[in-house]
Amino acid sequence: MQREGLSPRSVTFTCSLKACASVHALERGEEIHERITKERLLETDIVLGSALVNMYARCGALIKARQVLEVLPARNPISWNTLISGYIENGEYRLALECLEGMKKDGLSPNAVTFINLLKACAKVGDLDKGSILHNEISKSNLLKDGIALGNALVDMYVKCGALAKAKEVLKGLPKRNVISWSALIAGYAQQGEGEQALNCYEQMQSEGISPNRVTYLCILKACGCVGATYKGRDVHDEVSKQGLIKDDIVLGTAIVDMYAKCGALQKAEQVLKELPTRDVISWNALMTGYVQRGNAGQALRSFGLMQQDGIRPDSTTFLNVLTACSHLGLVDQAHMYIMDMDTKYGLKPNFEHFTCIVDLFGRVGKLEKAKEVLKKVTVPKVGLWLALLSACLKWGDVNIGRWAFEHAVHADKTDAGVYVLMAKIYYAAGMQEEVEAIEALQLENKSLIDLT
Known part of the structure; x- marks a missing residue:
C-alpha cells in the first residue's frame, strides 16, 4: 500500500499494532509509533492510542506503555483496561491495582472488564483487603446484574485469597451462576483439603441443573481422594468414561488413578492406569505414592519396574517414592544405588527429602559411614x-x-x-x-x- 503512494490511516495502523502485539514485534511497533506521531493521529483517535498502549504492554515494554497512556489527549476505560491487562500479563499485579486511582483522577468509572482484571490481580497477590474494597465498589455500581463473568471473578478472588466462606456467600448471592462459578468454589475447597464441602457444592451445582466440566471433574476427584469417598469417585469415573473424556485427556486419567490410590483402592488404581491410552511419569507417580502411603513398599518398587518397561523417565517424585519404599524394606544397597543413579544416570539432583530418606535408612541399620558418604555429596x-x-x-x-x-x-x-x-x-x-x-x-x-x- 505504501509503495503505491497511499498513506496508512488510523484503521490500518490499529490493525498493524495489533499484529505487532500478537507476535511481540516491538521494533516494528516502534516504527509504526513514529509514523503515527508524525501524522499527529493520536490527537484525534483514542482507539489508536489504546492500540499503541496495548502493543507496548504485550511486548513487555510497560514503562513505555504507561508513558504513551499518560500523553494521550483523551483516555477512556478501554485505554486504562489495556494497560491493566498488560501489567497482569507481565506479572506486575501491584502496578495493575494502582491504575484504579489513575482512572479515578481522569474522572472515569471502572467497568466490568476493569474490575475483572483488578480482581484477578488481587487473587494473584492474595490481597483480600483490596479485593473486599473492590467488591464494595462493584456492589455500589450494580454491575453484577449485567453479566456472569464479573461474579465469577469475585468468587475466584475470594477463593484464591483463602476466604472460602465469603466466596460461597458471594456465589449464593449471584443473580446467575454457571459451571465456572461453582468450579472455582469446588477447587478452593479441594485445594484447602475440605473435601466434604467440595462434595456438597458439587451436589448443589448438579441440583441447579448445571453440568460439570473438565475442571469440575478434576477438582471433585481431588476432593474424593482427600476424604476417601471411593463411592463418589467411582460415580465420577463412570460419568467421565461415558462421555469418553479419558481417552483424550491424560490429566483427567491421572486424576482418577490418584483418587483411587488415595482412597486405598490400589488394585483399581493400577487397573485404570493400565487402561489409559497414554501414561506419563505423573500417572505412575500417583500409583507409587499410593502404594508407599499404604505401606505396600514391594508393590511400589514393582510399579517402578513397570514404569521403566513403559519407557517413562523417572523424576524426583518417583525417586522419593522408590527411596521411601527401600527404607521401609531396609534395602540399603538398592537405595544407595538409586540415589547415585539420580545424578549419574538421569541428571537429577537429589533434594533435602531424598537425602533425609536415605540418611534415615542408613542410620536405622547402622550404616553410618554410608550416610556420611552421602552427606558429603550434599552442596548445602x-x-x-x-x-x-x-x-x-x-x-x-x-x-x-x-x-x-x-x-x-x-x-x-x-x-x-x-x-x-x-x-x-x-x-x-x-x-x-x-x-x-x-x-x-x-x-x-x-x-x-x-x-x-
Missing part, C-alpha cells in the same frame, strides 16, 4: 539432615561420626537446640562428661552471640 545440607545423622549416632554410639555431624550442623544453624542436645547425649552415653559440659557451654556462648546481634 540443611540442619535436618545433620539431626537425622546425629540421632543415628546416638542410637549406635558412634562418637566420631557424631562429632563430625555436629560440627557441620552448628555451621548450618548454630541456633538449633536439638543439635546441642543430641551431641550432649552422645557424649553422655559414652561417659564423656567433660565433653558434655563443653557442648552446654558452647550452646550458651552461641546463644549469647545471637542475642547480641
Whole structure:
C-alpha cells in the first residue's frame, strides 16, 4: 500500500499494532509509533492510542506503555483496561491495582472488564483487603446484574485469597451462576483439603441443573481422594468414561488413578492406569505414592519396574517414592544405588527429602559411614539432615561420626537446640562428661552471640 503512494490511516495502523502485539514485534511497533506521531493521529483517535498502549504492554515494554497512556489527549476505560491487562500479563499485579486511582483522577468509572482484571490481580497477590474494597465498589455500581463473568471473578478472588466462606456467600448471592462459578468454589475447597464441602457444592451445582466440566471433574476427584469417598469417585469415573473424556485427556486419567490410590483402592488404581491410552511419569507417580502411603513398599518398587518397561523417565517424585519404599524394606544397597543413579544416570539432583530418606535408612541399620558418604555429596545440607545423622549416632554410639555431624550442623544453624542436645547425649552415653559440659557451654556462648546481634 505504501509503495503505491497511499498513506496508512488510523484503521490500518490499529490493525498493524495489533499484529505487532500478537507476535511481540516491538521494533516494528516502534516504527509504526513514529509514523503515527508524525501524522499527529493520536490527537484525534483514542482507539489508536489504546492500540499503541496495548502493543507496548504485550511486548513487555510497560514503562513505555504507561508513558504513551499518560500523553494521550483523551483516555477512556478501554485505554486504562489495556494497560491493566498488560501489567497482569507481565506479572506486575501491584502496578495493575494502582491504575484504579489513575482512572479515578481522569474522572472515569471502572467497568466490568476493569474490575475483572483488578480482581484477578488481587487473587494473584492474595490481597483480600483490596479485593473486599473492590467488591464494595462493584456492589455500589450494580454491575453484577449485567453479566456472569464479573461474579465469577469475585468468587475466584475470594477463593484464591483463602476466604472460602465469603466466596460461597458471594456465589449464593449471584443473580446467575454457571459451571465456572461453582468450579472455582469446588477447587478452593479441594485445594484447602475440605473435601466434604467440595462434595456438597458439587451436589448443589448438579441440583441447579448445571453440568460439570473438565475442571469440575478434576477438582471433585481431588476432593474424593482427600476424604476417601471411593463411592463418589467411582460415580465420577463412570460419568467421565461415558462421555469418553479419558481417552483424550491424560490429566483427567491421572486424576482418577490418584483418587483411587488415595482412597486405598490400589488394585483399581493400577487397573485404570493400565487402561489409559497414554501414561506419563505423573500417572505412575500417583500409583507409587499410593502404594508407599499404604505401606505396600514391594508393590511400589514393582510399579517402578513397570514404569521403566513403559519407557517413562523417572523424576524426583518417583525417586522419593522408590527411596521411601527401600527404607521401609531396609534395602540399603538398592537405595544407595538409586540415589547415585539420580545424578549419574538421569541428571537429577537429589533434594533435602531424598537425602533425609536415605540418611534415615542408613542410620536405622547402622550404616553410618554410608550416610556420611552421602552427606558429603550434599552442596548445602540443611540442619535436618545433620539431626537425622546425629540421632543415628546416638542410637549406635558412634562418637566420631557424631562429632563430625555436629560440627557441620552448628555451621548450618548454630541456633538449633536439638543439635546441642543430641551431641550432649552422645557424649553422655559414652561417659564423656567433660565433653558434655563443653557442648552446654558452647550452646550458651552461641546463644549469647545471637542475642547480641
